Amino acid sequence: MSKLVTCIVCEGKIQVSDDLLEGEIIVCPDCGSELEVVSLDPLTLEEAPEVQEDWGE
Amino acid sequence: MSKLVTCIVCEGKIQVSDDLLEGEIIVCPDCGSELEVVSLDPLTLEEAPEVQEDWGE
Amino acid sequence: MYRAAVWGASGMAGGEVLRILAQHPSVEVACAVSNSKKGQFVWQVHPHLRANFSNLAFCNTDEGLSTAADIALLAVPHGTAVPIIESCLKKNMKVVDLSADVRLSSSKDYEAWYGHSHPNPELLSKAIYGLPELHRDDIRDAVLVSGVGCNASCCILGLYPLALMGLIEEARIEVRVGSSEAGASPTIGSHHPYRSRTLRVFEPFRHRHLAEILQELSLKESAVTLTMSAVEIVRGVQMLSHIRLSQKMSERDIWQIYRKAYAGNPFLQLCPAKPAHLRFPDPKLVTGSNNAMTGFALHEDGRRMLVVTAIDNLMKGAAGTAVQAANLMLGLDETEGLTMMPVYPV
Amino acid sequence: MYRAAVWGASGMAGGEVLRILAQHPSVEVACAVSNSKKGQFVWQVHPHLRANFSNLAFCNTDEGLSTAADIALLAVPHGTAVPIIESCLKKNMKVVDLSADVRLSSSKDYEAWYGHSHPNPELLSKAIYGLPELHRDDIRDAVLVSGVGCNASCCILGLYPLALMGLIEEARIEVRVGSSEAGASPTIGSHHPYRSRTLRVFEPFRHRHLAEILQELSLKESAVTLTMSAVEIVRGVQMLSHIRLSQKMSERDIWQIYRKAYAGNPFLQLCPAKPAHLRFPDPKLVTGSNNAMTGFALHEDGRRMLVVTAIDNLMKGAAGTAVQAANLMLGLDETEGLTMMPVYPV
């Protein structure tokens, strides 16, 4: 019910469910990048723009 | 090789060796008081004056 | 392995529940509920837990309610726990509610202290106040146990030996608290430039936790004031109680009273009287542990007394005591998962 | 320009005297005495003063005594001031002694609190307790004035309005202190890993400063306890006094009493009752200034009262009050050189 995809930032393995949807955002548990599924066939990921909480100064 | 004596401050039990000496200082592990053995027969303890490290202000 | 559902898992107390359960030998996390963080990994909110929960994500209320679990630990804000308690009980989960929703046994008291009537007073009569040191046996048999107020538990643990003997004629209680007590959400009062190194006296005479203290110690409000100050620590509560005893006592008597009351309570520790700098406990000494330390001094007049107690508010004052209660409810040894050493100095 | 000899100039309070005099419009530093640092530049010990005293070096006792000056400010340890006082008076200098050597007017009290008889009891009858708020006129005419205990002055300033009216039946005083109070020499208790973030209760019922408090407020010891805690600040003293009033009062009455007592005292400030978070003063609000802030709350029973006062121990609690007294002794305006703003937040 789940498969592995490779993170485009760190090449870590991401477990995703089989019913992945186009436009879905997945998070790489290794590097934390948010990746958008821009196409399913072939599976293509893009880094999603980051929405930041205010941790700077 | 050890016996129990009763602390005069807190009534806690203090384990002391059998060869306790007059003038010896023992410390109660419960209340921390330093007790001087002022006589052995009968066993008589007195609170020893405290030497303080500098923890106040 | 028992399974625990953790509610309010994105919060300060909820994070501490997770920190404990990460190494609990007999209880594992069934789900971590947070509506605002749903879908995020737990480590995105609690980065110190990443090695332990690398793939656990927060779920929302619906998912939480449909996850099988033996017990639910609710670390949600006061006033929001009752519906969750009701749902969990219906699903035959046991519940420990860290909020104040079921701490008072009298609905009249609840109304007096919280300013509105209780939404489900039946729960109040069913719930046990979750301090094992006072209600160990009742907790073992309970399905619903309240958590404890962090300030309240500090005060109760320090004073119950005297209260049991009817010795408290008057108590002027000072409580000093760290910033984690107020939870994970920023406010103007928690803003670092203002909160840092503050000595902020924010309640002169009373605080909601006083209700629990009076209930558990069987004291009258007219005999007690509770002054609260925020100080420069993150974790930690310290109580200083200036007591007027109802009768003249000797130091030896007081030792016996505390020793007897604390016997058999694995997390309660009495401070030595000497050396003097160790007589009163500093919260620094219990950081990260489930310990509660108490020290006292009796005035030479035999009637005035100072009692000081220190706990880590997130542990013995919240998550630690909650897990301790959960252990009892699940038939486990009370200390399971709670024997971590204090970290000192820090 | 008057000339002031600063003794104990390498210490914590002495450094603060120098910081004040660096910008005093009418008083300049004649010499800075330190035997252990003799010959070193003042800025090697007090690097923050480098721009102001780029070439001033510490001198030793002999050099200090042979330097012409109008007034001597002694920031030397308790027990070492008397011979210096004697020498300075002989040379017709006026003297403000920050130590505790001449704070008590009764040699009997001195012996009781300090454990040995006073080496020169005549000085005790000559010296004025150097709190201008209580002894302004006497200070103007004095040649010998004591400084104030930092904890004592905080307590006295907060309580004298009530004491003057005979309203204090009982006072349980909590004092919280910063680390600069203990001076410039390291001890195990001031070692950062242990001192940092401590909540160290180091005196349960009394402290030497209590002698001054009782003397200045005309209170009996049986009515007062003084509990001392070290907390995570460097500068600052905060007093919380839990008072039992001798008669029922209204809030309005208390306002009048404080307002009247504080009138004409340029450094005393009353806190507003609202907003609630400003009711009690935080030492953060007076850091670096000579201000003393006081706030209070009256319990609804009209008998219990909480008074809170905050000062900067090095300023109003030591060097600031000493210079204020020196100003009066030299016929200057009391506030000269002392109007610096508090630095907040810091």
Add this chain to the structure above:
Amino acid sequence: MYRAAVWGASGMAGGEVLRILAQHPSVEVACAVSNSKKGQFVWQVHPHLRANFSNLAFCNTDEGLSTAADIALLAVPHGTAVPIIESCLKKNMKVVDLSADVRLSSSKDYEAWYGHSHPNPELLSKAIYGLPELHRDDIRDAVLVSGVGCNASCCILGLYPLALMGLIEEARIEVRVGSSEAGASPTIGSHHPYRSRTLRVFEPFRHRHLAEILQELSLKESAVTLTMSAVEIVRGVQMLSHIRLSQKMSERDIWQIYRKAYAGNPFLQLCPAKPAHLRFPDPKLVTGSNNAMTGFALHEDGRRMLVVTAIDNLMKGAAGTAVQAANLMLGLDETEGLTMMPVYPV
């Protein structure tokens, strides 16, 4: 007496402008503008200013614009200053704008660093970068002066002597900042439990203030990285610059270069090389003052160098420098109102 309108008066930098003006001998506060606090007394937001501004209330934008004033000091957020500048200039007020709105002289640079085109590029060519140490004469004649980035001013003051000589081949700059830098509004990052004792590296290579640094030091971005860390202080900025010099230098040379560059700048101080613990400045040494301290060490290879500079971000990094510029614009002595001593230790 000149009159200054203070905008953003409820904020962190605005509060510091008020703290300075409270004792400025030649400039008084005409109005304190805050829309969100309009009608409240200034001391309700800045309780440390109560004795100085007991009756001053915040006014709103309209009231601010209709209050007569010689100069306006704007401590408003980046992106909101331009319309206020325009209105004030139209009313013939001079303006010092502490925000970043007119710090860059090139509109192209502005667009590159701030991500959108500047709303009024004419202002950029009119405005002088408000660091008197670099642009004293231009500021005297200006009607519009920018304030300085706190991190930027710390870096520029520490490095301009080397930059003027073309000596900086590469600079790896570390900046450590206190929590007051981020202003008066709480965020998750300023929440005390998380902000307290943090060592939070929040920018690895650049920060918007780098734009000002490059502009003022005439450096290329490829030669400079700027790493930012939040540390446990409230006030203070410290720069550590690891420099690769473009040619081999001797320590003597460096001393001459700094001495010459700093001459005539009343707030710039060079640290001694010995004793070693005073070689590099700690922000602790400048707290509450307008001082900037710089120390350096040259590696034995003559090419590697460490330069450290410390300021109080609210003073020399914001309000202090702004008032210094205002003094120049009003024809006053540059140091008026700015000679307060640092408070140390604190």
Add this chain to the structure above:
Amino acid sequence: MYRAAVWGASGMAGGEVLRILAQHPSVEVACAVSNSKKGQFVWQVHPHLRANFSNLAFCNTDEGLSTAADIALLAVPHGTAVPIIESCLKKNMKVVDLSADVRLSSSKDYEAWYGHSHPNPELLSKAIYGLPELHRDDIRDAVLVSGVGCNASCCILGLYPLALMGLIEEARIEVRVGSSEAGASPTIGSHHPYRSRTLRVFEPFRHRHLAEILQELSLKESAVTLTMSAVEIVRGVQMLSHIRLSQKMSERDIWQIYRKAYAGNPFLQLCPAKPAHLRFPDPKLVTGSNNAMTGFALHEDGRRMLVVTAIDNLMKGAAGTAVQAANLMLGLDETEGLTMMPVYPV
């Protein structure tokens, strides 16, 4: 149950060894050696350990040497370990020496960095540098293992993946340290008023720990500077390394390099790249645990890189790593007794 003799047991690192062993499943404390505290209970010096060692008293050197033990852990000052090592080895105890006495393998290096020749160079060739992440197999077979410098281990753990690949052309290393690093004895530098909130740059270019770093990473001194700063924490070391890579790299490459190097090392953790505020590790996240966290960022030019590593100096930087090595030497699982969770926030 194995038995460990703890030397320097009254000190900061020795106390942490005891804190770990208090709950170690397979190793117990045979004796706690301290000459200055001989006869005192361990809890009089380490009050947080009272519940665990209620009756254990310190013994002196002679008693220590005559106590049977499987392994000795020496937390004694640099320069005092060699004779203890010799005696223990003679008695067939294994030894882990936390001091710097046997960290360098070359006696020439030792002389260069420590300024005098080594008293027993044979020990240097026998001893293994006690970082399991680099020398796991050798440690398993060793009878003598050195502990690690706290700063050194932080730097080595953060950089060895790059060093192994020969990627470090230049490293400018910043290390920030807490006050517990300097041990349990007060000094003027550790005096709270001065140490508190300091940003004290105490070494511009090198520090003795650099010797270990160069040795373990096979780097040349000319390529590395090490700048040391004391900051306001008690526990914790943080390294920031500004690296110039010897060749252009992609972020993906760096991930692979670190992932591969860290695989199989139970205490090493890589930070996520996102969210940005978690990219670089704060020592707050590892307090009280044996974890080492590393995060990095690669500049867009592919040559500049920032690596940040955080550890608790008393755990992974001293006692934790020492026990980890001892576990290996005793044939135990490397992680035994070392899996305690970090305490966060604190």
